[in-house]
Amino acid sequence: MKHVKLRDLDVARIGLGAMGMSHGFSDSGTDDAESIRTVHRAIDLGITLIDTAEIYGPYINEELLGRALKGHRDQVVLATKFGLVSHAGAGPWNLDSDPANIRTAVEGSLKRLGTDHIDLYYQHRVDPGTPVEETAGAVADLITEGKVRHFGLSEAGPDTIRRAHAVQPVTAVQSEYSLWTRGIEDRILPVLRKLNIGLVPFSPLGHGFLTGTVRNEADFKEGDFRRGNPRFTGENFQCNMRIADQVQTIATDADATPAQVAIAWLLAQGDDIAPIPGTKRVHRVEENTAADHLQLTSEQLDRLSSLPPAAGDTHPEAARRMLER
Numbered sequence: 001m002k003h004v005k006l007r008d009l010d011v012a013r014i015g016l017g018a019m020g021m022s023h024g025f026s027d028s029g030t031d032d033a034e035s036i037r038t039v040h041r042a043i044d045l046g047i048t049l050i051d052t053a054e055i056y057g058p059y060i061n062e063e064l065l066g067r068a069l070k071g072h073r074d075q076v077v078l079a080t081k082f083g084l085v086s087h088a089g090a091g092p093w094n095l096d097s098d099p100a101n102i103r104t105a106v107e108g109s110l111k112r113l114g115t116d117h118i119d120l121y122y123q124h125r126v127d128p129g130t131p132v133e134e135t136a137g138a139v140a141d142l143i144t145e146g147k148v149r150h151f152g153l154s155e156a157g158p159d160t161i162r163r164a165h166a167v168q169p170v171t172a173v174q175s176e177y178s179l180w181t182r183g184i185e186d187r188i189l190p191v192l193r194k195l196n197i198g199l200v201p202f203s204p205l206g207h208g209f210l211t212g213t214v215r216n217e218a219d220f221k222e223g224d225f226r227r228g229n230p231r232f233t234g235e236n237f238q239c240n241m242r243i244a245d246q247v248q249t250i251a252t253d254a255d256a257t258p259a260q261v262a263i264a265w266l267l268a269q270g271d272d273i274a275p276i277p278g279t280k281r282v283h284r285v286e287e288n289t290a291a292d293h294l295q296l297t298s299e300q301l302d303r304l305s306s307l308p309p310a311a312g313d314t315h316p317e318a319a320r321r322m323l324e325r
């Protein structure tokens with residue numbers, strides 16, 4: 001697989017998002033053995049960047065990866081995130097990037113992941129209660145101690161990125177970016193490229209919508225975060241189905257799957273981008289990584305870039321308030 005640089009961090013240009021193995025979907029956590037096989041197959045296929053977070057579960061996704069990576073740790077660039085669990089008492093889903101909380105978080109993540117260092121440590125969401133300079137300084141201390149190698153931000157806005165970067169160079173920013181979520185192109189990407197910061201797009205397949213396999217909103221069961229998501233309900237669902245159908249048409253022309261086309265379009269947006277499509281199944285990681293060899297024509301890329309934006313917000317209101325896009 002081809003590699004790219006996220007600032008000075010070398011990674012294969014397609015990574016693996018591990019969240020869904022344990023968290024977020026109605027069938028998450030139902031087959032850990034298959035999830036571990038998926039991690040091992042990803043490594044066999046050349047994937048290096050594997051992404052998790054302490055909030056996934058919480059904690060159980062890191063524990064799963066810790067088991068999966070025994071004997072394979074030196075083959076991967078391991079990324080996890082802090083800041084959505086307050087260890088001072090408020091608990092999960094509470095913003096807390098205070099330096100003391102980061103210190104507690106990193107020790108827990110290291111233990112669960114079974115490693116002595118984290119390659120890329122992201123602030124999961126910007127904490128308005130803690131100046132980002134303090135957060136960046138705390139991660140800088142962990143880098144000095146060897147517990148962390150690189151600093152990242154997730155869903156941070158331009159001002160936050162600049163302020164954090166002035167204290168500790170930011171290696172990568174993780175943000176939702178795909179054919180149907182393109183808001184970062186005007187506000188975020190120019191800042192990243194000016195500062196030589198890499199981009200790690202999550203949900204490059206639109207939470208599964210762009211694969212063409214999502215056909216009925218009634219398919220989302222209790223526990224699936226897409227149930228009630230604005231893009232997956234009512235008229236928005238029907239509008240977005242038409243976008244997915246157009247991706248399918250181009251995929252047929254390219255002799256590829258819709259997922260491969262969506263990933264290949266992202267890869268064509270720059271050599272500083274490493275998307276992390278999530279899956280918990282071996283055959284899906286095989287399908288996704290095959291996008292590395294898919295060369296879309298300029299006409300196909302133009303057709304994809306001209307698709308209308310998705311209908312509906314990417315998150316419900318409470319989650320959207322945590323974003324700085």
